[in-house]
Every structure is written in C-alpha cells, then in structure tokens.
Amino acid sequence: MKKSWQHIKIILAYIWRSSPGWTLSNAILILIRGVLPLMLLYMIKLLVDEISLVATLPLEERDFVRLKWILLASGVLFLINAISASVGILVREKQSYVITDFFDNLIHNKITRLEYGYFEHPDYQNVFYRALNEASFRPSRIYYGALGVVQNLITLLVMAGVLLMVHWSVFIVLLLITLPVAFIRLRHARDLFHFKKENTKVEREVSYYNRLITAPDFAKEVRAFDLGHLFRDRFDTLKKQWRKSQFAMLLTKTRREGIVQVLAALSFIAVYGLIAWKAFEGDISIGEVVLYFLALQRGYAYLQEFLGRMAGLYEDSLFLDNLFEFIHLKETMVPESKTGAVSFPKPLHRGIEFKNVGFHYPSNQRWVLRHVNFSISAGETVALVGVNGSGKSTIVKLINSLYQPVEGDILVDGVSLSHIRPEERVANISVVFQDFILYNVTARENIWFGNAGSPPDEHLIRTAAEQSGIHTIIEGFKAGYDTTLGTLFEGSEQMSPGQWQRLALARSFYNNAQIILLDEPTSSLDAFSEAKLLQYIRSVTKGRTSIIVSHRLSTIKMADKIIVLEGDKVVETGTYDGLLANEDSHFSHMIRSLSDAGR
Numbered sequence: 361m362k363k364s365w366q367h368i369k370i371i372l373a374y375i376w377r378s379s380p381g382w383t384l385s386n387a388i389l390i391l392i393r394g395v396l397p398l399m400l401l402y403m404i405k406l407l408v409d410e411i412s413l414v415a416t417l418p419l420e421e422r423d424f425v426r427l428k429w430i431l432l433a434s435g436v437l438f439l440i441n442a443i444s445a446s447v448g449i450l451v452r453e454k455q456s457y458v459i460t461d462f463f464d465n466l467i468h469n470k471i472t473r474l475e476y477g478y479f480e481h482p483d484y485q486n487v488f489y490r491a492l493n494e495a496s497f498r499p500s501r502i503y504y505g506a507l508g509v510v511q512n513l514i515t516l517l518v519m520a521g522v523l524l525m526v527h528w529s530v531f532i533v534l535l536l537i538t539l540p541v542a543f544i545r546l547r548h549a550r551d552l553f554h555f556k557k558e559n560t561k562v563e564r565e566v567s568y569y570n571r572l573i574t575a576p577d578f579a580k581e582v583r584a585f586d587l588g589h590l591f592r593d594r595f596d597t598l599k600k601q602w603r604k605s606q607f608a609m610l611l612t613k614t615r616r617e618g619i620v621q622v623l624a625a626l627s628f629i630a631v632y633g634l635i636a637w638k639a640f641e642g643d644i645s646i647g648e649v650v651l652y653f654l655a656l657q658r659g660y661a662y663l664q665e666f667l668g669r670m671a672g673l674y675e676d677s678l679f680l681d682n683l684f685e686f687i688h689l690k691e692t693m694v695p696e697s698k699t700g701a702v703s704f705p706k707p708l709h710r711g712i713e714f715k716n717v718g719f720h721y722p723s724n725q726r727w728v729l730r731h732v733n734f735s736i737s738a739g740e741t742v743a744l745v746g747v748n749g750s751g752k753s754t755i756v757k758l759i760n761s762l763y764q765p766v767e768g769d770i771l772v773d774g775v776s777l778s779h780i781r782p783e784e785r786v787a788n789i790s791v792v793f794q795d796f797i798l799y800n801v802t803a804r805e806n807i808w809f810g811n812a813g814s815p816p817d818e819h820l821i822r823t824a825a826e827q828s829g830i831h832t833i834i835e836g837f838k839a840g841y842d843t844t845l846g847t848l849f850e851g852s853e854q855m856s857p858g859q860w861q862r863l864a865l866a867r868s869f870y871n872n873a874q875i876i877l878l879d880e881p882t883s884s885l886d887a888f889s890e891a892k893l894l895q896y897i898r899s900v901t902k903g904r905t906s907i908i909v910s911h912r913l914s915t916i917k918m919a920d921k922i923i924v925l926e927g928d929k930v931v932e933t934g935t936y937d938g939l940l941a942n943e944d945s946h947f948s949h950m951i952r953s954l955s956d957a958g959r
C-alpha cells in the first residue's frame with residue numbers, strides 16, 4: 361500500500377509539472393462539482409416543502425414569489441451543473457492528451473538511451489511489453505481517479521452531514537456495508553495485477569500470433585507456406601486459455617460482490633424504514649423525507665463510487681510498478697559498463713586490436729567468443745569469414761559497442777573502445793547490419809540518417825549514392841531524392857532488396873567514418889551489381905579501416921587480410937593467397953566448398 365501511494369504521488373507530481381494550468385482548472389471544477397449534488401438536493405427539499413405549504417393554503421392566500429425564487433435558483437444550479445460538466449469534459453480531454461504525450465516522451469527518452477542488449481534479452485521483452493502497454497493510459501487514469509476520489513469525498517462529507525440529521529447510525533450502517541465491497545475490490549485489483557504479470561508471456565505470445573496473421577511484413581511468407589490456418593489455430597488456442605483464466609477471475613469477483621450487495625440491499629431497506637417511521641412520528645417534513653431518501657440513495661451511490669475509485673487507484677498504482685520498473689532500468693545492462701570520456705583517435709595510426717576478448721550474450725552463459733586475439737591495421741580491409749554462428753556478427757556488434765566484451769578488451773590505437781565518448785564512437789564507426797532498416801522516409805533522408813547530427817549535405821548525399829550505385833535509381837523516381845520509399849505511405853516507391861542494400865551502404869558511406877563495418881554487404885546483390893559495388897566499396901574504403909563479413913568469394917578476395925573464425929576462436933589469419941597455400945587450412949576447405957556451391 362505504501363509503495364502504491366508513493367507511485368501515485370510521483371505520478372501526480374509529474375502531471376503537475378507537465379500541465380499546472382490544466383491541473384488547477386480541474387481542481388476548481390472538482391470543487392464545484394463536489395458540492396453541487398447536495399445543493400441540488402437541497403433545492404428539491406425547498407421546492408417540495410414550499411409546494412406542500414402553498415397547497416395547504418386557500419387559493420386567495422397563496423403567494424408564489426418564494427416558489428419562483430426557488431425555481432430560479434434551481435434553474436441556475438442545473439445550468440452550472442450542465443456547463444461545469446461540459447467544460448469538465450473539455451478540460452479532461454485536453455489534459456489527458458498532455459499527460460499521455462508527456463509519458464510517451466518519458467518512455468521514448470528512456471528507450472533511446474537503453475543499451476542495445478536489452479532488446480535481445482527475452483526477460484526484458486516482458487518488461488518492455490508491460491511498460492509500453494501501461495504507459496499510455498495508466499497515468500491519466502490515476503490522475504482522474506485521484507480527482508474523482510477527491511470529488512466523491514467532498515460530496516460524501518456533505519451528504520454525511522445531511523444523513524447524520526436522520527440518525528447518527530445511518531452513516532455508520534452505510535459505511536459498514538460498503539467496507540466489504542472495498543475490501544473485495546482491493547483484493548481483486550491485487551489479484552488482477554499478479555494475474556497479468558504472471559501471464560505476460562502468454563499475452564505476448566497471443567499478440568505475436570496476431571502480428572503474424574495481420575502484419576504486412578509477414579503476409580508474403582504466411583501465404584507462400586499457407587501458414588494462416590496454423591497461426592489462427594495457435595492464436596485461438598492461446599486466446600481461449602487466456603480468456604478462460606480471465607473469466608475465472610471475473611467469476612470469483614462477481615460471486616464475492618453478489619453476497620455483499622445482498623447484505624447492502626437489506627441494510628438499505630432498514631434505513632428506509634427508519635426514515636419512514638420518523639416521518640410518521642412527525643419528526644421530519646415531507647421535503648425532508650424526500651431529501652433524506654435522495655441523500656441516502658445518492659450517498660450510497662457516491663460511497664460505492666468512491667470505494668470503486670479507490671480500488672481503481674490501487675489497481676492502477678500496482679500497474680505503475682511496470683512503468684517504474686522500466687523507467688528505473690539502468691541504461692547499461694552490465695554494471696561495470698563504462699560511459700567513456702576519451703576522444704576517438706584521429707587519424708587512426710595503429711588500428712584495431714582484439715586483446716584476449718571473451719564474450720557471451722547476457723541471456724546465455726555459453727561463450728560465443730573466447731580468447732580472441734587479432735589486429736587490424738589502420739587503412740586495412742579485413743574479411744571476417746567462418747561458418748554460420750561462428751561469431752562474425754557478434755564481432756561487428758562488439759566493435760560497434762552495442763555490447764562490451766565480458767573478458768579482455770578492444771583497443772583503437774591502444775585506447776579501450778569503452779573509454780571513448782559514445783558520440784565519437786558513432787561518428788567514427790559506420791555500419792551496415794545484415795538486417796538493416798528500410799526507412800519509409802524520403803531517399804534523401806534515408807542517406808542523411810548516416811549522420812543526422814548535422815543538416816543534410818546535398819553534395820555528400822549524392823556522392824554517397826553514387827558510390828553505392830543507387831543514384832541513378834533514385835534519379836529515375838518522379839520526385840527524385842524527395843521520393844518516399846517503401847510501401848507504407850501514399851505515393852511511395854518500393855525498391856528491391858538489392859537496391860535497399862545499396863541505399864543502406866550509401867547511408868554508411870555518408871558520414872565519412874574512419875572505420876566501416878559491413879555485415880554481408882552484398883548478400884542481396886546480383887553478380888553484376890556485386891562486382892560493381894565491390895569496386896565502389898574498394899574506392900570508398902580506401903584509406904579507411906574496414907571490416908567486411910561475407911560468405912561471398914568475390915568479396916572475400918578483395919580483402920587485404922582474412923580472419924577465419926571457428927567455434928569461439930580465431931583459427932587462422934592471413935592473406936587470401938597465403939591461406940590458400942595451405943591446402944589443409946580451414947580457409948582452403950571453406951573456399952573449396954564455396955567454389956563447389958558456385959559462389
């Protein structure tokens with residue numbers, strides 16, 4: 361409970377910071393709407409009493425002046441009620457946009473600062489999923505829940521004053537019958553939270569199959585292999601299992617609430633009886649009977665609403681755990697990760713050195729690289745080769761500082777990569793990943809993203825496009841470099857995988873980095889384009905240090921040096937001819953099988 365209250369306080373402080381003006385307006389409206397119900401009830405009492413009084417007088421003695429004033433005052437109150445309700449909706453909607461945007465911003469800020477490793481760790485997928493699902497609506501719900509509680513409280517206090525005039529015991533009776541409901545609702549809120557937390561995996565699986573069935577990225581293969589039925593069945597089975605447990609929870613809640621509601625109804629009848637008895641005794645007027653009946657009915661409804669809102673607040677605050685768990689994630693996964701404050705050596709003299717590097721992924725203790733030693737001279741083009749899973753892409757990720765070595769160190773001109781300022785690492789190391797992104801933005805922006813820290817430079821964009829051989833294709837589009845690429849937006853042009861790959865290369869060439877990492881840069885290219893692109897790569901990488909991961913013979917051939925990986929080790933390094941000279945080398949075996957396969 362204490363933690364929940366802390367969470368609510370933090371969220372309310374965030375909200376106050378994000379929109380103090382709207383929060384104040386809301387508070388004023390809450391006050392007005394808190395006291396209005398009783399004022400309206402009181403008007404009804406005055407009206408009933410006045411009508412009963414006037415009705416008992418002979419026709420000639422009847423005076424309607426007071427009645428008119430009461431009617432006028434009631435009209436004004438109803439008007440205020442209606443206007444405050446409409447203005448309340450407006451203020452509420454407007455502020456919920458502000459709150460949602462504020463929290464979206466908070467999440468986006470956090471997520472862009474998180475170390476890459478989180479995104480490849482299954483445990484954190486659950487944390488992300490829960491946080492992202494909760495972030496958009498829970499904070500505004502907490503805020504409106506808290507405002508609602510305050511509004512209900514004001515109304516209830518005023519109503520309590522009225523009900524105490526019947527008999528002091530009435531309010532106590534109401535409170536006693538409502539407390540069990542509150543207890544049940546709080547318990548249900550807690551059960552629901554744990555239920556959802558424990559079932560995040562199932563929920564994610566359900567949403568995964570939903571994506572497989574509905575998302576455009578999967579539509580082609582799902583149809584080609586006719587997987588639609590299979591995925592629909594899996595979705596159905598998981599969803600049914602999920603719904604069954606959800607329904608079981610709902611049933612328990614309904615059963616418990618049902619019992620309490622019966623008790624409440626019985627007590628209600630008893631209090632009605634008390635009011636009627638007081639009226640027969642002549643202790644209270646007809647107007648007061650109406651006032652008490654209505655106050656009782658409304659008071660009970662407000663009390664229920666108040667406790668319901670309290671339970672809702674409690675539920676929301678529990679779910680905030682997810683949001684805070686995410687917000688409080690350390691930006692780096694490995695506690696000893698260093699942020700780095702040293703400049704990137706420029707120009708590079710000695711190059712890159714792997715010194716006894718060992719690495720395993722955070723989610724798996726199996727070593728992917730162990731005791732890896734090699735060096736790459738400045739200006740050298742090196743090909744990383746090895747069978748699937750030998751750790752080539754992992755080396756690219758390590759040089760790119762997406763991960764830090766678990767053992768050993770990676771040095772550039774003798775300086776540990778981890779000691780270098782992150783923004784300088786980005787500026788000096790450029791990369792094309794195997795699974796590069798197809799940005800659905802203009803062709804110009806697609807290239808400019810290679811160095812988005814500076815304004816787009818038209819000349820450099822064109823040069824990078826020419827170097828990667830994509831310039832003519834872009835020029836061929838109706839809007840040239842202003843053409844939006846992809847299939848998501850109207851008027852876009854879609855390109856082939858090979859053309860996208862060339863665009864990704866242009867992006868990496870654009871920032872003129874000292875080190876270029878190319879993970880399978882020619883995998884989607886035809887033989888002709890590949891030969892041409894290799895020429896370009898040669899010219900672009902000239903004088904720069906480049907590391908190319910490839911299974912293609914022609915790409916490997918153009919490297920100055922080849923590093924062969926097997927298991928978790930570097931097993932051979934040397935020139936193409938030097939390694940081939942030894943017929944028993946791993947490299948010779950590999951090249952023979954590549955030649956047999958015609959690559």
Ligand SMILES: Nc1ncnc2c1ncn2[C@@H]1O[C@H](COP(=O)(O)OP(=O)(O)OP(=O)(O)O)[C@@H](O)[C@H]1O
Nearest residue numbers: 480721723724728747748749750751752753754755
């Ligand atoms: N995110 C990850 N989490 C856990 N293990 C991973 C992760 N990524 C890769 N691995 C494991 O690390 C090993 C090396 O993978 P890596 O992608 O570096 O190989 P590769 O040589 O580039 O393979 P390929 O030639 O198929 O691209 C593999 O055994 C793989 O299962």
